[in-house]
Amino acid sequence: MERSTGYWRVALLALPVTVFAVFIVWPLFSSFYYSFTDWNGFNPDYDFVGFTNYAKIITDKLFLNAVINTVIWMLAAILLPTALGLALALLIDSRVPGGALFKSIFYLPICLSAVVVGQIWIWIYQPDWGLLNTVIAQVTGDHPRYAWLAKPDTALGSVIVAWSWQQTGLSMVIFLAGLTSIPGDLLEVCEIEGANVWQRTRIVVIPLLTPATVVVVALSVINSLKGFDILYIMTGGGPFHSSDTLAMHMYNESFKKYLMGYGSAISVVLFLIALTVIRIYFRELRRVDEIYG
Amino acid sequence: MADIELRNVSKHFGEAEIINGVDFKAGHGEFIVFVGPSGCGKSTLLRLITGLDQVSGGQILIGGEDVTRLRPSQRGVAMVFQSYALFPHLSVAENIGFGLRLAKLPKAEIKQRVRETARILRVEDLLDRKPRQLSGGQRQRVAIGRSIIRNPKVFLFDEPLSNLDAALRVLMRLEIARLHKRLGTTMIYVTHDQTEAMTLADRIVVINRGRIEQIGSPINLYDAPANRFVAGFIGSPAMNFVELSRREGDCYLGASDQGADALLPQFTGEAAVLGVRPEHVMLADADMADLRATVEIVEKLGSETMVYLQTKAMDTPLTMRAPPESRLAPGERVSLRFERGHIHVFDHEGATISTR
C-alpha cells in the first residue's frame, strides 16, 4: 500500500503533538487565564478579578523575598556544579589511575532522589550527631550544636551545598564526553607550539568545551528552575521564609493557602523568567553553533 | 635551517613493529618527500621527528643536535596537519599567532609578524574570520602560516593536500613549492600520492612496511628503481610486470609453459620478473616482436592514449602508452616490443638485477 510522506507525517506526529498540546501547552495558557481569577481550588466557580493578583505580587514582601532567593539559588545552582564538574572532568581526563572508579563515585549521587539526598544531608546538618558538627568538633575541640537548616543565615546555603553535591556528577560526565570529542591533533598542535598545561587548558581546552558547557548550563538552568523537591524536603522554604523560592512560594500560596488564582499569577512570573533564560540560551546556542558546528 | 638525521630509528607499539631501523639524512634546505602506501609507517616516522611519539630505539638529530629526548616544542619543528588542526574558536590572526602568544611575545610584535606572514600567504583580508568561514584552500594557507611564523628549523607536512579537491590540490602544490623556494627551509613532506612526491621532492624516500625501500631524486627513482616495490609504486599508470619462466636453460615470458610466448635468451638465471613502463611498450613488426597481444580496452585521454592488452604471458592486462592519434581498436591483434635500455629485471626477492 503506497502512502504519501504527508500521510506519514500526520500519522506519526498526531499522538505526540496531541498529548503535548493538551497536557503542556493548554495548561500553560490556562495559567495566564487563572491568574486573573480568584479560584480557590475546590469551588468550581470563580470570579474574574482583573489584575488584582498581579497588584498583590508587587506589594507582597514574601514574593520579593522569593525572587531574591530564586536568583541566589539559580546562580549558585548553576555555577557551583558547573565549575566543580569541569574541574573534576579535567582532573580525571589527565589519565589518572582509577579514573573510571572516580567517575562512578562522583556520578553516584545523580541516581539518588531529592528525597533521599535531602534525607542524607538533613543528617549531615543534624545539630547533635550530624557529620558537619562532628567534624567541626574534632577540629576545633568544641561541639557547636549548630542547627544549619534551622537558622535563616545558613538554610539556603546548606541546601545549595546538598544540591551541588548531587548535580556535580552530571556536569562532570558531560564535560568528560566533551573532552573526548576534542580532536587529538588540536592538542598536538599545542605540544609542537610549546603550550604548557595551564596555557593548553585555558586557551584551547576550555574554549573547545564550549558546546559541552552550553549543555551543562542548560541542564543546570532546567534543573535549578525545577529545584523544588529538595527545598521542600530539607527546609520547606523556612525558617521564616529564608529559603523560599518562587516555586516554593507558589506551592505554599496555591496548595497551603488555596489561593490558586494568586498562585497562577506567581507561576506566570516564573514562566516569564524561564522564557528570558531560554531566549538567552538559544541565542548563545546559535552563536556556538556557528563556530563549532 | 638545519639538517635532519635519523640513526637506526625504530618504533613498536607493543608487539607491532611500525618502524624498523631507519637510517636517513636530509641536508640543509632540502625538500624531502616520504611516500608509501597507507599504513607503511611514513606518518609515524614524521611523528617521531616531531616528538609527538617517542622512538623505541635509535637517535634523531636536528642541526647536529640530538633531540631524541626533547619535547616537540624544543625541537624547532613546525607541522602542518592533514586536518589543518585549526582552532575553531580562534580567528585566523589568533591561529597564525598562536605559538608567539604562547611564547608571551609583545602584542605589537605578534600583530606585526602575523600581518607579515598573512601577506606571504595572501590571507591578509581574512585575519578576523573564524576557520569555519574559510574555504579548504584558505584553511590550508592559515595552517601553513601558523607553522612558518616561528621560523622553525624544519617544516613537516602530514598529507596536507589530501582533503582538497583535485584542482585545488594542483594549485596548493605549486604554492608549497614556491614557499620552499622562498624560505629555503628543510621540509619533510608525507604523502601517499606519488604525483605529489615526484613534483615536489628534491629527494624521495620510499617507505614500505616500516623500512626505507629507496632514497633518490624523482627521476632517479623513476629510471632506476632499486626493487620491484619502488618500480611499481612510482609512475602512473604503473609499470607492467611479466613473470619469467625457464625451460632447458632458456628464458620465456610468462609463468607457465603454455603461457610462454616469446624467448628472451639473454637473461641470467637469477631473473624472475621483468618490468617495463607503459611508454616503453611499442608496436613492432612480427619478426622484431617480444610478444603478441590482443587489444582489450582503449582509453583516449586527449594528450595520449592508454591501451590495455591481453597477453598469454600475464594474468592482468598489459598497459601501453600510445600517441593520441593511435587508431588501435578493441579486438585487434598486435605485435609488441619492449624498448631496449628500459627493461627492468628483478630477482625472486624483488631486487633489481639490471636494466637493459
Added chain:
Amino acid sequence: MIREFNPWPTVIFICLACLALLFLAPTVGVLLSSIKTTRDIALGQLWAWPETFFLGNFAEVVNNPAVHRYMINTILVAVPATAASIALGILAGYVFAKLPFRTSELLFLAMISGMFFPPQVILIPLFRLFNSMGLIDTLWPIIIVHTALGIPICTLLMRNFFATVPNALREAAILEGASEWQVLTRVALPLSLPALAVLATLQFTWIWNDFLWPLIFTNSDEKRTIMIGIVNLRGQYTVAWGVQGALSLIASIPTLMVFLFFQRYFIKGMTMGAVKG
C-alpha cells in the same frame, strides 16, 4: 630512557581521592545508619565503623506493608510512563529527523522548549483538569503528566539519533518497498538502541525519584509513591534513623540498578546525543 620525575599524576590522584572521599561520605553515612540501632546513632556512633551488622532496620522496612504498596504504586507509574514517553518521542523524533516539512523546525523548537519550563507553571490548570475528570487520588494523572513532560527530551534525543542514520538507508528501504513505518521500526530503531538506553535511564530515574506530581495528585496513603512514602514514614519512625536509612537505600535500588544496567550505553549516548546535538 631516563625521563624526569613528573609529580603531577600523584598530586592529581591525591586531590581526586580526597574529593571522592568527601563525595562518598554522605552515601556511606546512610549505609552506616541502616545497619545500626537507633540507640547507637543517638549516642553519636553514626559515623563510627560498625562492630556488628544490625539488620533489624531492613527487616522493619521489608515487613512493612505500606512500603510494599508504595513500591508497587511507583512501578505502576514509572514503567508505563517511561515506555509511553519514549514511544511518543520516537514517533515525533523520526518525523523531525527524516520527514522534515516547512514548519517542522519551528514545531520541533516549540516542543523541546517544553523541557525548560518549571513544572509549577502548569501545575494549577492540570490540577483543575484532573479534578474535573475525577482522577485526583488515582495514579492516572501522574502517568499522564510524566508521559507528556517526557516528550520534549525524548523527541530531542531521538531526533538527534535518527539524524545520524544515513538518509540513504531509508531511501534504499523505501525503494525495496518498505513503508515509512517499516523504515522506522526495522531500520532506524535498531540503529538507535543507545538512545533508547539513555532515555530509559533518564526517564525511569526521573519518574521514580519524582516528588512533586504525586504530592499534588494523590492524597490517600493507598495511592502514594515511594518518595512521598519515605517522607510520610518519617513521622512514623521519628527517631528511628536507622529505619529511615534502610528505607532510603531500598527506595534507591531500582534507579541504581537501571543506571548500572544501562551505564555503558548511557555514557555513549550522552556523548552522541547531548554534546553533538
